[in-house]
Amino acid sequence: MIGLSFILSDWMLGLFTFSEYTLGIVIALLVITGRFRITKKQIKWILGIIIFLSIHLIIHERFNDQFYFKTGIAAFIKLLFYIIIVTSLYNYIVENRLKKQFLIFNNVFAVLTCLIGWYIVVAIYSEGLLPFEFFWRFTRSDLTSYIFNNGVISFVRMRSIFSEPSYFGFYLNTILAMNYLNSNRLRVNWKFSIIISITILLTFSYSAIAIMFLSTGLYIFSAKREWLKRNKRKMGLLVVILLIILSVFYALFSDFFNYVFIQRTVNIFTDINNSGYSRLFGSWQYVNKDNILLGNGLGHTPSIWNIYAYMISDLGIFGLAGFILLTVSIIKSNKELGLFFIVMNFSKGGYLSSSFWLFLLLTVIYSIEKEKKNSKMWI
Numbered sequence: 001m002i003g004l005s006f007i008l009s010d011w012m013l014g015l016f017t018f019s020e021y022t023l024g025i026v027i028a029l030l031v032i033t034g035r036f037r038i039t040k041k042q043i044k045w046i047l048g049i050i051i052f053l054s055i056h057l058i059i060h061e062r063f064n065d066q067f068y069f070k071t072g073i074a075a076f077i078k079l080l081f082y083i084i085i086v087t088s089l090y091n092y093i094v095e096n097r098l099k100k101q102f103l104i105f106n107n108v109f110a111v112l113t114c115l116i117g118w119y120i121v122v123a124i125y126s127e128g129l130l131p132f133e134f135f136w137r138f139t140r141s142d143l144t145s146y147i148f149n150n151g152v153i154s155f156v157r158m159r160s161i162f163s164e165p166s167y168f169g170f171y172l173n174t175i176l177a178m179n180y181l182n183s184n185r186l187r188v189n190w191k192f193s194i195i196i197s198i199t200i201l202l203t204f205s206y207s208a209i210a211i212m213f214l215s216t217g218l219y220i221f222s223a224k225r226e227w228l229k230r231n232k233r234k235m236g237l238l239v240v241i242l243l244i245i246l247s248v249f250y251a252l253f254s255d256f257f258n259y260v261f262i263q264r265t266v267n268i269f270t271d272i273n274n275s276g277y278s279r280l281f282g283s284w285q286y287v288n289k290d291n292i293l294l295g296n297g298l299g300h301t302p303s304i305w306n307i308y309a310y311m312i313s314d315l316g317i318f319g320l321a322g323f324i325l326l327t328v329s330i331i332k333s334n335k336e337l338g339l340f341f342i343v344m345n346f347s348k349g350g351y352l353s354s355s356f357w358l359f360l361l362l363t364v365i366y367s368i369e370k371e372k373k374n375s376k377m378w379i
Helices: 002-007 018-032 040-063 069-095 099-125 165-181 190-203 206-222 225-230 232-252 254-269 274-280 307-333 335-344 354-367 371-378
Strands: 147-149 154-156
Touching: 002 018, 002 099, 002 165, 002 354, 018 069, 018 354, 040 069, 040 307, 069 099, 069 354, 099 154, 099 165, 099 190, 099 354, 165 190, 165 206, 165 335, 165 354, 190 206, 206 335, 307 335, 307 354, 335 354
Parallel strands: none
Antiparallel strands: 147 154
């Protein structure tokens, strides 16, 4: 159910996502079965966060005329809900030594969403011969925004049951990085990673594809470093073969390559591509320079793509400092996964969304090495 909740993070029913309903059931099951546990040290950390957020709310309510108290309270409750969920689920998975099983389950769910995504793309190309709309009943249902057509080429971007191709890529990249970069050297069948990687390419999401190459490169040059030293000739041959394949691909699909990669890269850095520009630069426009210490207040920044920008916009320097400390802690545990964590936080916003907190849960679980050491570090 934890793994399932990640892929349902874009499905809405009333005011909440399917993911939030699922996680609520998970917590209820943990309580009923006596498996819900938060340690004394964790309680102290949570109380510290509650005190900080409470003071933060009171100050904004008293001195910020642009602050909506109901919005702040709703964000406060949601944030506390996710903190308790992630903490208890971390304890359950780590203490019961379920890391391997959890990784396998997440890979199975990821491949299932890939297969659904492939089917939807084929169904769209079939022009009504195959049904697919029922997959989008609880999420974004429009079609035109996922078809690229610039007058030269036309193709469908894959998003499976997510609301955006980039959101689908965010989910798949999370699972792929856990396969490659986890500290326990846990390995799943290589076919899972191949299917996930191919599907990320088919999202045609610039950020998702770039991050996929980053995590793959980190895996090759960390876990496979010794193999590369021993097999320089084989590696050279593989590079030559790859260059030949890319050359043939470019010769056959030059218009496609120019539009998807070269033109989009130029657009991002020339402010033509709004989504790319907003990720890199636009997300910082809501930073409150007049109240840099405390920001705009919980839940008061419009939708942006950057978690670090969210932290300083909503919570000010204090909130950003706390999140940077968390980032540093992950880097100290696992440098490669820490770098991946930073890049991912520049690709999708929403620190009040379930997808972010499930991404954080997976990152924390697989950035640490030994259970005994884990408890001292995180609990």
